[in-house]
Amino acid sequence: AVAYVECDPGGLGAAPGLCKAAKIGAYPTWAAPDGRLFSGVRSLDDLEVLAGLRKAAPAKKPTTNKPPPVLQPSSPDALRVATALAKSGAVFYGTYWCRFCDQQRQLFGKTAWPRVPAYECDPRGTKA
Numbered sequence: 451a452v453a454y455v456e457c458d459p460g461g462l463g464a465a466p467g468l469c470k471a472a473k474i475g476a477y478p479t480w481a482a483p484d485g486r487l488f489s490g491v492r493s494l495d496d497l498e499v500l501a502g503l504r505k506a507a508p509a510k511k512p513t514t515n516k517p518p519p520v521l522q523p524s525s526p527d528a529l530r531v532a533t534a535l536a537k538s539g540a541v542f543y544g545t546y547w548c549r550f551c552d553q554q555r556q557l558f559g560k561t562a563w564p565r566v567p568a569y570e571c572d573p574r575g576t577k578a
Contacts, residue, residue, distance in 0.1 A: 476545075476571075490547055490572065516576045517546040517555060524559030532562035545572040 456462060457469035457477065472481060476489040482500055498504040524532075535542075544551030555563050570577050 490545070514576060515546050515572070515574050517544075518552055520555050520558065520560045520563045522556060522559045524562035528558045528562040529565070532558055532565040536565055536567055540567065542566055542568040543571050544568065546570060546575040547572065 455468055455472075456464045457466055457474055458464060459466045472487075474481075474487070478489070478491065480488040480492060480497070480500055482488065488496070488500065492500070495504070499506060542551075542554065544554065558566060
């Protein structure tokens with residue numbers, strides 16, 4: 451079985467102190483036996499390397515590291531809220547690969563989302 455640690459204090463069997471001690475700052479994170487941390491969703495190829503089944507991951511195709519496009523139209527409410535968020539100084543922090551971050555982007559629609567001040571937290575992301 452894969453060792454699993456629940457970092458959310460409200461989660462079943464939570465161990466937030468262990469997560470803090472291991473310097474886990476993003477989810478999901480894989481911790482290698484040598485102490486290296488790998489944040490974000492990983493492919494099976496990446497995990498084969500982590501597990502010692504392969505020396506190096508195969509060359510990856512270049513990627514733009516952009517979040518999925520926001521294609522849906524914006525509602526009047528989404529435009530109103532996006533404008534208000536920008537005026538208030540609120541900032542959205544997310545990553546291009548996070549499905550929950552994408553759900554939040556999609557909620558605004560293609561016209562409202564660009565109005566929301568946003569920061570890409572993954573250094574591999576576009577405009578990080």
